[in-house]
Amino acid sequence: MKSFSNRYIYIYSTVLVVVVAAILAIVSMVLRKPQDNNIKAEQMQMILQAANKTVERVEAEKVYNNYVTTELGVKANGEVVAKYTNGKQELGDIRPFSLNIKDEYKKYKANNNDAVLPVFVYTKEDGESIYVVPVRGIGLWDEIWGYVALKSDANTVENVVFDHAGETPGLGGNIKDDPSFPASFVGKTIFEGDDFVSIAVEKRVGKDNPHKVDALTGATLTSNGVSDMLKESLKFYVPYFKSLKK
Amino acid sequence: MANNKKLITTPFSKENPIIVQVLGICSCLAVTVKLQPAVVMALSVTVVVMMSNLFISLLRNTIPPRIRIIVQLVVVALFVILVDQFLKAFAYDVSKQLSVYVGLIITNCIVMGRLEAFAMSNKPLPSLLDGLGNGLGYGIILVIVGFVRELFGFGTLWGYRVLPESFYNAGYENNGLMVMPAMALILVGIIIWVHRNKNKELVENE
Numbered sequence: 001m002k003s004f005s006n007r008y009i010y011i012y013s014t015v016l017v018v019v020v021a022a023i024l025a026i027v028s029m030v031l032r033k034p035q036d037n038n039i040k041a042e043q044m045q046m047i048l049q050a051a052n053k054t055v056e057r058v059e060a061e062k063v064y065n066n067y068v069t070t071e072l073g074v075k076a077n078g079e080v081v082a083k084y085t086n087g088k089q090e091l092g093d094i095r096p097f098s099l100n101i102k103d104e105y106k107k108y109k110a111n112n113n114d115a116v117l118p119v120f121v122y123t124k125e126d127g128e129s130i131y132v133v134p135v136r137g138i139g140l141w142d143e144i145w146g147y148v149a150l151k152s153d154a155n156t157v158e159n160v161v162f163d164h165a166g167e168t169p170g171l172g173g174n175i176k177d178d179p180s181f182p183a184s185f186v187g188k189t190i191f192e193g194d195d196f197v198s199i200a201v202e203k204r205v206g207k208d209n210p211h212k213v214d215a216l217t218g219a220t221l222t223s224n225g226v227s228d229m230l231k232e233s234l235k236f237y238v239p240y241f242k243s244l245k246k
Numbered sequence: 247m248a249n250n251k252k253l254i255t256t257p258f259s260k261e262n263p264i265i266v267q268v269l270g271i272c273s274c275l276a277v278t279v280k281l282q283p284a285v286v287m288a289l290s291v292t293v294v295v296m297m298s299n300l301f302i303s304l305l306r307n308t309i310p311p312r313i314r315i316i317v318q319l320v321v322v323a324l325f326v327i328l329v330d331q332f333l334k335a336f337a338y339d340v341s342k343q344l345s346v347y348v349g350l351i352i353t354n355c356i357v358m359g360r361l362e363a364f365a366m367s368n369k370p371l372p373s374l375l376d377g378l379g380n381g382l383g384y385g386i387i388l389v390i391v392g393f394v395r396e397l398f399g400f401g402t403l404w405g406y407r408v409l410p411e412s413f414y415n416a417g418y419e420n421n422g423l424m425v426m427p428a429m430a431l432i433l434v435g436i437i438i439w440v441h442r443n444k445n446k447e448l449v450e451n452e
Contacts, residue, residue: 027328
């Protein structure tokens with residue numbers, strides 16, 4: 001077997017690693033745009049899904065631009081600080097769609113009053129406005145998130161959509177995979193009179209309770225996670241929702 | 247030339263990475279719930295084995311033996327990340343389904359096994375073909391397992407419903423066990439059983 005000097009080994013490994021790093025950096029830059037577009041389209045698809053509009057991902061952006069006429073950025077006190085309507089920024093600097101929801105939720109959890117979260121206003125064919133808001137929390141293994149759509153009374157649920165990073169397939173994963181779970185939220189209400197009560201996910205609640213839905217079998221901790229996620233996330237929007245109800 | 251052909255055909259049966267060498271079982275259990283991710287995983291592994299085999303074979307005389315495993319890892323990692331990036335850009339849904347398993351191709355024993363056993367001591371063309379053969383040999387098992395699991399676990403193939411509604415009305419139900427990883431292991435066991443029955447020379451003598 002040939003023997004190699006230490007010097008050769010050092011130079012060899014350095015050159016190899018630098019070449020590989022350069023290739024990866026170039027590919028990453030070239031593919032960044034289509035990758036970002038995929039993520040953006042998926043987000044639009046989820047928002048539309050929450051408002052009961054099912055579309056293929058390739059069409060998501062077109063349909064989104066047609067139906068989601070207004071995006072708002074709101075603060076925890078209900079103040080609207082950003083508005084983006086029909087392709088134009090009317091208020092504030094940042095388009096609410098491009099807000100980093102994860103970071104903003106972190107600020108909110110840290111009691112930072114600067115947190116700004118988006119509200120997507122979806123206009124139905126009959127002119128009714130649907131308010132779609134993002135929710136974010138922790139499941140059993142990892143993060144869970146989704147969108148909740150409220151009818152124009154800012155109280156009744158139009159539809160919800162959930163996704164997760166790593167819940168158990170067939171159990172906790174059913175928050176996304178089993179259509180009957182999101183469907184059980186439809187028609188529930190988040191306010192009791194003027195008080196915010198959210199929607200709890202609990203065992204054996206039956207169909208008639210307006211503020212509770214049945215938990216998933218074998219996924220108690222994921223169900224609790226959904227419950228907490230809705231409570232914490234929707235609470236942020238309560239002042240804004242109340243301003244709509246007036 | 248006859249030898250080159252053999253490089254592609256033997257991994258399908260007598261040298262199959264999964265059912266004879268029992269390598270790459272982990273991903274075989276994880277990504278075969280449905281047919282589509284199984285096929286994409288098979289293609290991804292094939293591309294990675296082929297390209298790394300080719301590159302390591304081209305470099306084989308320059309690689310210092312003392313750091314050869316690290317060099318192999320760097321090359322494998324390069325191709326795995328490239329595959330992952332391309333999937334994220336052009337096959338987003340599948341890349342979400344495969345999630346961490348694309349990254350874990352790096353640790354797939356088949357890849358390192360072929361580099362050590364073949365590419366380090368053979369010329370580029372045979373190495374490329376060896377990678378192709380082994381990738382496809384791995385893939386064929388994945389596809390068989392994925393086919394059975396999706397058909398009986400969901401009643402669909404490639405996401406399309408193939409079992410008619412009348413079956414379900416007549417009391418047929420999807421088999422939930424098929425969706426669990428354990429069933430993939432049982433299926434691989436059955437394939438090994440059938441395969442050894444046909445190839446007696448593979449059966450170890452007591």
